[in-house]
Amino acid sequence: MNRRRVSLFREYCARWLARIAPLCTAGSTIAIRGFRGALRRLRHPTRRGIVLTLAALPALFLLYALALVPFTPGIEDIRKARVDRPALIVSADGRLIDEFKPSNREWVSLGQISPYMVEALIATEDRRFHEHSGIDWTRTASAALHTFSGDRQGGSTITQQLARNLYPEEIGRAPTLARKLREAITAFKIEAVYSKDQILETYLNTVPFLYNAYGVEMAARTYFGKSARQLDILESATLVGMLKANSTYNPVLNPDRAVQRRNTVLGQMSKYGKLAPDAYNWLKRQPLNVNFTLQTAQPGAAPHFSAQLRKWLIAWADRNGYNIYADGLVVHTTLDFRLQAMATQAVDWQANQLQWIANEAWNERTGCWPGNGLFQAFIRQTPDYRAARDAGQSDPAAVRKLARNPAFVRALCRSKTQVQAGFVAIDPRNGDIKAWVGSRNFSDAPFDHVQQARRQPGSTFKPFVYASAFAGGARPSDTIVDRNVAIPLTGDAVWRPTDAEPPTGRPMTLRDALAYSRNRVTAQLMQKERPGKVARLARAMGVRESPLEAVPALALGTSPVTLKEMVSAYSTIVNRGAYIEPRMVTRIEDRDGKVLAEFASAAPEQALPAGAAQTLVDVLRDVVSRGTGVGIRTRFGIRADVAGKTGTTQDNTDGWFILMHPQLVAGAWVGFDDGRVTLGNYWGQGAHSALPMVGAFYDMALRARVIDPGARLGPESRPPRTVRAERQRQFLFWRF
Structure with a gap:
């Protein structure tokens, strides 16, 4: 269906350009003549000269915008854009070691995302999202007026943000007129080919949320330990609030700022009728209730090597203007895939044998038993022991009680006696x-x-x-x-x-x-x-x-x-x-x-x-x-x-x-x-x-x-x- 719509859109654009080309040529001639005449009449302006000058400026602007069309991205499947070009890590003998994806991302449909998330996003980022065709002219004009007066504001719609996030290389990020025009043209293209629901789905699945969590599903798991479908209104407002500045409104490191920003989002929802005033007044007093769990990707052939390499590569990419998650870099390393496999096998083989020996020396009858002073020291380092002491138990009683709990003893013994290499x-x-x-x-x-x-x-x-x-x-x-x-x-x-x-x-x-x-x-x-x-x-x-x-x-x-x-x-x-x-x-x-x-x-x-x-x-x-x-x-x-x-x-x-x-x-x-x-x-x-x-x-x-x-x-x-x-x-x- 999408391919058919893309084909129809391209055919429409070709016909439109064929019809307008002669007009553009004539218009460019008139505009240039008018502009030259305006320059000649600057010293002695007349009413007719002023009108011609004002008419020439929009024509030139239109020509400039049309000239940028070929330099904007072609719209293909936006769900496969940019984020699917991670850095490839290759061994010295030509084998793929790892891929530096932006996250352990999981794509979910719009129906699998909490409606609170969608309502909070639209109310905060683009309240006329369902009314415009990629550009909110009212908001753009308002943002321009504020910017000219010294109070810089953003006027980008959700579609414009999506265009910028998906195609940063083609659109750019410099605060220039050319960049804004490329962004606007790309937004028009997206709106012409994809439905509003598809745009929302793509946006929510590609937006970053720190800690290598891209997309609302991974964000929900990372910050609240649940799926995107299960997010409540407070959690949704917290995540939408992060979009303004991830680090600034990080609920893990900056909870106070995160609460303030969350309440701003709730206020927007109340302002535009998505939340009753009484509910807003009650919700803004609630705590964050973050349940942070770092999401990890499946490790590659040499995960510790990759972890060190990622740090180095990020620094190199930052210095040289590349994105390791989006630019499709191919990194040739010194690692030998064959030797890496041999090393992994040798470590596994010997460590497993040593673990068997350790298990014999440290079990519930030998090392991990209440009579062992060292194991008692291990018990005293656990949160369970501190909780027992806080509840009023004496040291001997707390140690004795925990030592009689088989599940606790096994878990503690295993955590302390794992052979490492x-x-x-x-x-x-x-x-x-x-x-x-x-x-x-x-x-x-x-x-x-x-x-x-x-x-x-x-x-x-x-x-x-x-x-x-x-x-x-x-x-x-x-x-x-x-x-x-x-x-x-x-x-x-x-x-x-x-x-x-x-x-x-x-x-x-x-x-x-x-x-x-x-x-x-x-x-x-x-x-x-x-x-x-x-x-x-x-x-x-x-x-x-x-x-x-x-x-x-x-x-x-x-x-x-x-x-x-x-x-x-x-x-x-x-x-x-x-x-x-x-x-x-x-x-x-x-x-x-x-x-x-x-x-x-x-x-x-x-x-x-x-x-x-x-x-x-x-x-x-x-x-x-x-x-x-x-x-x-x-x-x-x-x-x-x-x-x-x-x-x-x-x-x-x-x-x-x-x-x-x-x-x-x-x-x-x-x-x-x-x-x-x-x-x-x-x-x-x-x-x-x-x-x-x-x-x-x-x-x-x-x-x-x-x-x-x-x-x-x-x-x-x-x-x-x-x-x-x-x-x-x-x-x-x-x-x-």
Whole structure:
């Protein structure tokens, strides 16, 4: 039906233009002659000259308006206009990762929208909507008079607003006569083809309401937890009030302003007979009663990556005059769809196994029971506990009552004991991010454990201490005695680092100390290198956002950092000491394939001497060959040239593992969002929690040859068989 009407309208326009063209030509000649004559008679005006001048101005205006007709949008199906051209996010291997739609919008018919919403909209925005044909000339004239007098007012009808919202690129938003004429012409076109109900339906389904909610259905769900059909008069007036300025009249952040604006809408409804005066006086005293629930869209293949990319892309689009939801941008990213799928699979596989272990350790008979002091602390943090205390119950009574509620205990236990993980992989040669998994499930846990979470890195921080030493001339064969040490801190405090094994009292090479992750030896090395120097080196290598406390314990990873920072810094090691800022996007195109912008890799910054970096890589090979990361070889059978480091924090709160390959550096973190919950002394170790995620990922990537199994990190240098004299020399050199 709509196509037939469009065809008839186009045929009518063609006939009309054919008939009027000769008149326009003659009229233009008369208008130009009259205008020229008016200019000649300006010095000696006559009555006839004044009449001709006044007649010429409307003719010129008409000609100008007609000239703009070809530059206004063609009217097709307005329900598919603009908002259906979201930015497409494409992987490096050409797969669609995500679409940046303006919202999780759901189109509803006008019959599925509360009549209060329609009445409030018309009374406030366009009370003569059913009487005009796109332009309310009375309101336009009134708005013009107010504007000329210094009190600027809007005179746009609902149809004009719809035209502007649907076709912002073709119509524009500049406050010029040309824009207003294009808007008016488009409004006439819409009115000629579509019914008033279709216009209202389209308008109410496309108008924005903040929080990524486009259209009245999503707005109703977001702000009131119900469908558009169920909106009452107060809720409808609140949403219509937001149309004037979403942020200003946001009922979540600015409830007082929202109430004032809502009451203005109710006043308009009363003024135009849609609301009785008594009802208006009662309604304007009612509270907002907002029931805010953020509506989420179905996540894509890499939702946490997409979330970070969306922030970056919005800023880029704002600077360059684009709309990521309407301009059909095609964003080519660095992410590899195959590696992303492998990373997701590896995280799911290992996290599910760890969750089974966590469930055994934390159930209603073990960890989540009233006799556990930690679980009692969890209970005291809940709203249920605070409500019980506010009702007059004592602390023991409130805890005891809640602990006897099976549903409460199960829900609390589950919320506190969900294993979480983060995984990211970066190409060290150019900084390209190839895989990003921010949590086990984006819908259940949108918090990003790659970019947002800051956790203590444990022993994965130790390579920065050894890098500092190698940069200063130390060799992997140099030794430090494995002994108990007491390191004085500020005031009278003393730090005594320990290991799981007792001290041997014998010299240990730096190579062995890092391979077996010895705390006592590393702490002594930190004393020589100095915490400030090591912190500066770590920042230069990639830990650039998290603050690092320059204290001796920093050697064992006591300053919280992000997983992305650590993997980026390890990429610097592989890249011969040159740091390259991580990259997410390679280029942006328009919907026709025209390149709008290209983004080259960042310029390398030499953070560590190349020789020291190569030495560190060679030492870290031993971690996976015979040290704490040997599971990479023995369990996953990886024979490629790789190097890495495990990390475990105090009380086994955080488990880390980072593995380096010439073409890919990947790392994982495993733990709980509440750091007081752990997996125990065995499963909490990075070698048993995080390493299997990385190992499974590399096993798949190498088997699929997404990365080259034959690539080499660089030449190896095995430690020579040292004689006793050399050992004694090293002992004397490193003695403090």
